[in-house]
Structures are given as C-alpha cells and as structure tokens.
Amino acid sequence: MKRIVLNAKALRTTTAVLAIVLAAAGCSDKATGGSGGTGSDGVKLGPGISADKIKVGIVSDLTGVYAPLGKSLTQAQQMYFEEVNAAGGVCGRKVEVVVRDHGYDVQRALAAYAELQPQVVGITQFIGSPMVTALKGRITTDKMFTIPMAWSTTLLGSDAIQVSGTTYDIDMINSLDFLMKDKGIKKGDKIGHVYFEGDYGESALAGSKHAAEKLGLTLVEQKIKATDNDMSAQVAALGNAKVKAILMSAGPRQSASLAGVARSKGIMVPIVVSNSGFSPQLLQTPAAPALLKDFYLASAGAPIGADLPAMKTLADAYAKKYPNQPRDNAVVNGYTSAKFFTDALKKACAGKDLTRDAVLKAHRSTTQHDDGFGTPVDFSKSDQPATRKTYILRTDAKALGGLVIEKQANESDLAKAYQVPVGK
The missing domain is CATH 3.40.50.2300 (Response regulator)
Structure with missing residues (x-):
C-alpha cells in the first residue's frame, strides 16, 4: 500500500476546505428548517420549520x-x-x-x-x-x-x-342509491360506467360493481385512457346495451364528450360523474347544452354557490x-x-x-372537523374515508360554479355497510 504524506500546508488547505463544506451543509440545513433542535421559543423544530x-x-x-x-x-x-x-x-x-x-x-x-x-x-x-x-x-x-x-x-x-x-367507490355507491331512489332506475336495469384505467377509475369501479350486485343491476363497463378524449365508441357501446343511466369516472374533457355524443344520439339517460369529472368552464363551450341535461356530479363537499x-x-x-x-x-x-x-x-x-x-x-387526534363548509369529517382513522356522505350536485348555468345541490349529503345504507378495500 502506498503511503500518502501531507505536508503542513496541504493539511491546512484540506482542513479549510472541509470547514467550508461543513459550513455550507450547516447553512443548507438552516435554510430547509433543519431536522431537529429547539427554537428560542421552546418549540421543537423539524424539516420545513425555522425560527420565523x-x-x-x-x-x-x-x-x-x-x-x-x-x-x-x-x-x-x-x-x-x-x-x-x-x-x-x-x-x-x-x-x-x-x-x-x-x-x-x-x-x-x-x-x-x-x-x-x-x-x-x-x-x-x-x-x-x-x-x-x-x-x-x-x-x-x-x-x-x-x-x-x-x-x-x-x-x-x-x-x-x-x-x-369520501373515496371514489363510496361516491359511486351513493350515486347508484340516488339513481334508484330519485331517477327511476329499477332492479334488472343496465347501468354504464366509463372510467379511467388506473387507481382513480378502478377505485370508482369497485364501488359501482359492489352496488350493482347488491341492487340487482347489470353494469356495462367501458375502460378508457387519460389520453382518450372522444367518447363516441363508448357511447355507441352503451347505447347498444340500452343502459338506463351512465356513471363517469374520468376528466372534464371526457365527461363533456360523453354528454355531447350521448345527447346527439338521443340517449337522454341520467349521467353522474365523479368529483373531478366536471369543470364550470365547460359551460362556456359548445358542450354546455348537453351538460345541462340530467347531468350530475357526486362530491363529498357542497358547491361554492x-x-x-x-x-x-x-x-x-x-x-x-x-x-x-x-x-x-x-x-x-x-x-x-x-x-x-x-x-x-x-x-x-x-x-x-x-x-x-x-x-x-x-x-x-381530530375526530370531528366542521368549518362551516359542508359535511363534518373525521380524520382519526387513516384506513377509512373521512366521511361516507355524498352530495349529488346538478349542473346549472346560472349558479356560481355551475352546480347546485340536487340532493343533500347522504350516506346510503349500502355505503354504511361497505368494506372499503384499503390500499387496493
């Protein structure tokens, strides 16, 4: 093994460089809030937290x-x-x-x-x-x-x-309960569900499949990609199946296409979308007339209006x-x-x-949080949704945010008894 000998000058240089590196690390740690320590006010600090x-x-x-x-x-x-x-x-x-x-x-x-x-x-x-x-x-x-x-x-x-x-599956369960109780859907009917592939759509689908089985409905599934914007093929399939209502778990663009194509084909059944499936900006587009006909959104929160x-x-x-x-x-x-x-x-x-x-x-530690914006929620259980109550909101061109409450937040019996598939 070759011996390395540092002279005094080299040793001083190395020490100085090391000091600069350590000082820089210390400054970086301070800038990011550090990973520990206690502030002058006696508050224990962590990442993201500094004195001010x-x-x-x-x-x-x-x-x-x-x-x-x-x-x-x-x-x-x-x-x-x-x-x-x-x-x-x-x-x-x-x-x-x-x-x-x-x-x-x-x-x-x-x-x-x-x-x-x-x-x-x-x-x-x-x-x-x-x-x-x-x-x-x-x-x-x-x-x-x-x-x-x-x-x-x-x-x-x-x-x-x-x-x-709520989670997407709870919203779909409560949505089918709404369709049965308020929109004339009955046992034996076929219900369509258009959904994104992946976590979002499959979570929603788990709820619609569960409710359809319990309610005696037949579910007609149509899986799409996030890049699919034209719903013509899906509408054709649902029309051929003679569905009595359509659930939609995708983005606003897909919802607008689905509603537009369906109404143009004379398919006037109720459409209920998951909470990220609508944007009020759509009511300023040519899709607006279709989105104002028997079109609903399932959400745990009340609308801004x-x-x-x-x-x-x-x-x-x-x-x-x-x-x-x-x-x-x-x-x-x-x-x-x-x-x-x-x-x-x-x-x-x-x-x-x-x-x-x-x-x-x-x-x-928060078992009930109610800030005046709608349904109270419980944050104490990480393996459960914060609430199982779903609002059914209806599109309205005159309403702030384009939505009004069609049905107040409700937890159906099916949603209450449903075992949420945690982490799946």
Whole structure:
C-alpha cells in the first residue's frame, strides 16, 4: 500500500476546505428548517420549520389534463396562507408556500417530491392518485403530512396521507342509491360506467360493481385512457346495451364528450360523474347544452354557490383576490384543505413540537372537523374515508360554479355497510 504524506500546508488547505463544506451543509440545513433542535421559543423544530418560517409544499398539475383544477386549488391555498400570515402566522412564524408543477406526469411528480422532501413540513395539495400512490411508501416513511387532491382507496392506510372526503367507490355507491331512489332506475336495469384505467377509475369501479350486485343491476363497463378524449365508441357501446343511466369516472374533457355524443344520439339517460369529472368552464363551450341535461356530479363537499355563510365569504374573497377567475369547487377543496392542515400545525404548536411526527399526531387526534363548509369529517382513522356522505350536485348555468345541490349529503345504507378495500 502506498503511503500518502501531507505536508503542513496541504493539511491546512484540506482542513479549510472541509470547514467550508461543513459550513455550507450547516447553512443548507438552516435554510430547509433543519431536522431537529429547539427554537428560542421552546418549540421543537423539524424539516420545513425555522425560527420565523414554516415551509409547506404544493405538488400540482398546472399544465396537464387537470390544469384548471390545479390552478384553482393552488390559488385558493395561496390566498388562505396569505390570510393566515396577515393574522400573525402560525406559532409565531409566517407560512411560505413552495409550488411545483408535475403536469400530471408520474416521473415529474417523483422528482418534485424528492426536491421538496428535505425542505417542507408537509404537502397541502398533491394532485393525482397515480402520483401519490407511487410515492405512498416514501411519504409514509418520511412522515410527510400529505393531502392528495385524489380520492382513490389506494391512498388509504397511511397516517401521513389524508384523503379529505369520501373515496371514489363510496361516491359511486351513493350515486347508484340516488339513481334508484330519485331517477327511476329499477332492479334488472343496465347501468354504464366509463372510467379511467388506473387507481382513480378502478377505485370508482369497485364501488359501482359492489352496488350493482347488491341492487340487482347489470353494469356495462367501458375502460378508457387519460389520453382518450372522444367518447363516441363508448357511447355507441352503451347505447347498444340500452343502459338506463351512465356513471363517469374520468376528466372534464371526457365527461363533456360523453354528454355531447350521448345527447346527439338521443340517449337522454341520467349521467353522474365523479368529483373531478366536471369543470364550470365547460359551460362556456359548445358542450354546455348537453351538460345541462340530467347531468350530475357526486362530491363529498357542497358547491361554492351553496347557501352557507362560510362559503359566501370564501367566494367573495376569492373573487376580490383573483378577479375574472372561475370560482369552482376546487377553490373550496384547496381552501378547506389548507385550513385543516393549518389546524394541525396550531395543535402541534400548542404542544411545543412542530416536527413532522407531532404534526401528524395532532392531525389524527381530530375526530370531528366542521368549518362551516359542508359535511363534518373525521380524520382519526387513516384506513377509512373521512366521511361516507355524498352530495349529488346538478349542473346549472346560472349558479356560481355551475352546480347546485340536487340532493343533500347522504350516506346510503349500502355505503354504511361497505368494506372499503384499503390500499387496493
């Protein structure tokens, strides 16, 4: 083995370089909030937390298939945290939001998470079941409090991931209950279900299959890809099957195509879409007439135009902050999610501990959260939806956000008894 001898000058140089590296590491650790220690106020610190700042992340879709949804969600959350900061912040600290766009691409989402992981306490918005499902193990290990803007059952079962309302399967079960009780569907009828391949669509399909079997209905399945925008073939198949109603678990573009083609072919059956299957901007397009005919949306949340004081305050504030921007249900989802994330931070602060673990425990201690925006939710069980109550909303061109309540939030007997397939 060759011996390496350092002279005094070389040793001093090496030591100096090492000192610079260590100092830089220390500065980086401070910039990202560090991974431990206690602040001068006695609060235990963690990633994303410094003496005067709390950094939270947003991983959204601002350029892909759900770009309109992502824009509303992100703007609503930015507005909420501006309000929080104007009122003094949280735990004596101002909240800073770090936004990344994945364009509804899983690989970009993985890269965005890797970038944010060391520098934020949690993620207040993460669009896409496929994206969050791909990261579920890492999010759980990192104890990264994450609120997906997705409602697949694959997202249940992790203390770190909070599905904010119902899951897609629960909504489809309650939707079939609505169709049976309110729209004349009866035992023996055929019901169509058009759905995206992957976590979102298959989660919704699990609910429709379960309910169809229990109710004596025949389900006619039509699986599509996220890149499929023309629903002509699917409508033809459902028309040939003589379905009496159609369920849709896809994006707004697909819903608009389905409704437009179906109505043009004289298929006037009720259409019920999952909660991410409609955007009010569609009512400004040629698809509007078709979308205003017996077209419904299943959602755990009340619409932004609902007659609720908290909702009216939010709608007015958003219009003032973002004039001429659509006020849709995504505004409500984003704002309320940021609110319950902040509530967890405040609870953790009361215990003098803002580490990720403490924030998660504070959140999971919440058995009933009701902020005046609709249905109360329970955050204490990670393996269960926060609620099993679904609103049935109807399109209305004159309503703010394009939706009105057709049927108040309801938990059907089938939904109550249903065993949610956690992590599947």
